[in-house]
Amino acid sequence: MPERISIRAARPDEGERLRQIAIDAKGHWGYDRDWIRSWAAQGDFSAEAMLGKPVLVAEAAGCAVGFAALIPQGAAAVLDDLWVEPAWIGRGVGRKLFDACASRARELGAERMEWEAEPNAVGFYEKLGGRYLRDSEPTVWGRIVPVMGIDLPL
Numbered sequence: 093m094p095e096r097i098s099i100r101a102a103r104p105d106e107g108e109r110l111r112q113i114a115i116d117a118k119g120h121w122g123y124d125r126d127w128i129r130s131w132a133a134q135g136d137f138s139a140e141a142m143l144g145k146p147v148l149v150a151e152a153a154g155c156a157v158g159f160a161a162l163i164p165q166g167a168a169a170v171l172d173d174l175w176v177e178p179a180w181i182g183r184g185v186g187r188k189l190f191d192a193c194a195s196r197a198r199e200l201g202a203e204r205m206e207w208e209a210e211p212n213a214v215g216f217y218e219k220l221g222g223r224y225l226r227d228s229e230p231t232v233w234g235r236i237v238p239v240m241g242i243d244l245p246l
Contacts, residue, residue: 095152097185099192102147102159107137110149110159110175117175121212127233134232135173145172146200148192150185160189162197162205169197169244171207190220198244206241214238 102110111132118128141147150158158176162169171193176185197205208228209217222240230236 097157097183097188098151099148099188100151102142102149104139104142106149106156107139107142109156110142110147111135111137113156113159113177114173114175116177117181118210120178120181121210131233146193146196147173148189148196150176150180150189152180152185158185158189160193162193162200164197164200164202166201167203168241169193169200169202169205171205174207174213186216187220190217194242194244198246202244204241204243206239209238209240211237214240 114135115128115132118131119125145164146162148160148162149156157180158174160174161172163172171190174186174189174193176189194205206225207217207222208231209222214224217240220242222242225239225241228235228237228239
């Protein structure tokens, strides 16, 4: 019997758990662990950050197994993060987080949602209706990644 996944707002005290989810998820694709830790150290997972923007957590049996964050920007909302523990990839957690973010973005008045896609996750986003919009500006690591988006009809 599949475990029940619930989506809830992040708590201010769970930033480090969410950072670890991001590290584990990025590591799933074989990136160098030192590079991943350096990348994750750039993220703000403070209590203020958890409260400063919509951060949604996927929870199973009382444990956070994924998270996503939005940055509202008027007509567009930026999907800032979407990470799932590797053991939970392919079990619907990412879809639930994505759908919850799209709903939240609509509630905030956004007409579309955009994000810089991890190249290994492009297929996942395409299955959810995401489409390529443009290339990103070079990231702090010098990478250029696809910017994807989805319209959010009412």
